Amino acid sequence: MSLEAIVFDRVAGKCSVKILDQLLLPYQTQYLPINSICDGYRAIKSMQVRGAPAIAIVGVLSVLVECQLLLQESFVKTQTFYDLTQLEKNFNERLDLLLSSRPTAVNLSNAITELRALISEDVKATYDSLFEYACNIIDNDYADNFTMGENGAKHLLEQLDEQNFEGDFGVLTICNTGSLATSGYGTALGVIRSLYARTRQGKEVSEPKKAKKYGSQMVRVFPLETRPYNQGSRLTAYELLHDEIPSTLITDSSISYLVSTSKIPIKAAFVGADRIVKNGDTANKIGTYQLSIICKHFGIKFYVVAPTTTFDANTETGDKIIVEERPPNEFRFVQGTLIDSANAAPVVNEYKIPLKASVGITPLDMPVWNPSFDITPYQHIDGIISEKGVFTKAEDGKFHLETQFQ
Ligand code: MRU
Numbered sequence: 001m002s003l004e005a006i007v008f009d010r011v012a013g014k015c016s017v018k019i020l021d022q023l024l025l026p027y028q029t030q031y032l033p034i035n036s037i038c039d040g041y042r043a044i045k046s047m048q049v050r051g052a053p054a055i056a057i058v059g060v061l062s063v064l065v066e067c068q069l070l071l072q073e074s075f076v077k078t079q080t081f082y083d084l085t086q087l088e089k090n091f092n093e094r095l096d097l098l099l100s101s102r103p104t105a106v107n108l109s110n111a112i113t114e115l116r117a118l119i120s121e122d123v124k125a126t127y128d129s130l131f132e133y134a135c136n137i138i139d140n141d142y143a144d145n146f147t148m149g150e151n152g153a154k155h156l157l158e159q160l161d162e163q164n165f166e167g168d169f170g171v172l173t174i175c176n177t178g179s180l181a182t183s184g185y186g187t188a189l190g191v192i193r194s195l196y197a198r199t200r201q202g203k204e205v206s207e208p209k210k211a212k213k214y215g216s217q218m219v220r221v222f223p224l225e226t227r228p229y230n231q232g233s234r235l236t237a238y239e240l241l242h243d244e245i246p247s248t249l250i251t252d253s254s255i256s257y258l259v260s261t262s263k264i265p266i267k268a269a270f271v272g273a274d275r276i277v278k279n280g281d282t283a284n285k286i287g288t289y290q291l292s293i294i295c296k297h298f299g300i301k302f303y304v305v306a307p308t309t310t311f312d313a314n315t316e317t318g319d320k321i322i323v324e325e326r327p328p329n330e331f332r333f334v335q336g337t338l339i340d341s342a343n344a345a346p347v348v349n350e351y352k353i354p355l356k357a358s359v360g361i362t363p364l365d366m367p368v369w370n371p372s373f374d375i376t377p378y379q380h381i382d383g384i385i386s387e388k389g390v391f392t393k394a395e396d397g398k399f400h401l402e403t404q405f406q
Contacts, residue, residue: 005054010134022048022235060134087126151386156303168219169265174226195219225250285374302380
């Protein structure tokens, strides 16, 4: 099993990039090369790579490898789409294309704004700046994920401590927010990884006092399958199994019943974000809003986990966020891998490649509405966990994130 969504070989002047094709998971591990902005655009739009931080990283790397081509004399002689006398203009047009790939996640848009400032008419200088930027975006995302994980895990364990709660507890999560959606470790799933590391029995944890205290506690994860694209059942389940974190997959429609009947008390929901605007309203995978309503109803803490690269400094409130609508066929058909029910294994061809299948589940002429995201109002959010800390609401019932948006 591979949890490496993006493989970046960072030798300046000879970089290479490949991505794990997430449309084939969990049955097939196949990497695709990214050699140009067009490759990046296609991979992002088709959701071969997905998750706000991973989308931004692949976007940036696609610009870097395209610029690398311009350093090669043979390419420059044969290229048709670049006018090297108008490099800045050409690059900016290509960045517009990339930006149009997926509109809701702000990380790509934030990164593209920063990339535009690095482009000049000098190819070598542009390449050097892009190379440095690409290395930083990956390294910072990776480091921030661990910090967020620790921030979130500590916060919940302190809350449970204040309630004098002891024993095993459950957490909910939606979509995929782990290694596959980021440079590694993850956002909401990173918090869950840190919670597991701190609570699992018989393992060392970083703070000996807490080890004693939480040594008998265990977290159990309930990921939602996340219709219609099933990031929860395909990707989060894959990551949880990989890390051997105790977990049980549930359908999106089982949350209320689980919460009201579970023997293990459900204590929190951790979700990622595609865009957090100035008042704290948050765009995330479709179904997040309804999860927040259920959490509010049952008094379960609801946390958004995202690096500050997911904060949108230009938008005041969530109603201004553009919500991407995906093609109707992503809803009308279940895309999957053929499984032989007799031995519960994928059916493979002569090259041992699992066979893909597309199965219709609606009348084909039935109009459908397929928004990819929804907006959770800040009123439903108990805390926003970032690499800078855990932001909670003040006495006026509002988040005061002003300083995070500078
Ligand atoms: O449509 P997707 O799969 O790109 O949506 C992903 C999500 O909504 C994630 O929860 C979000 O991007 C946070 S990823 C760390």
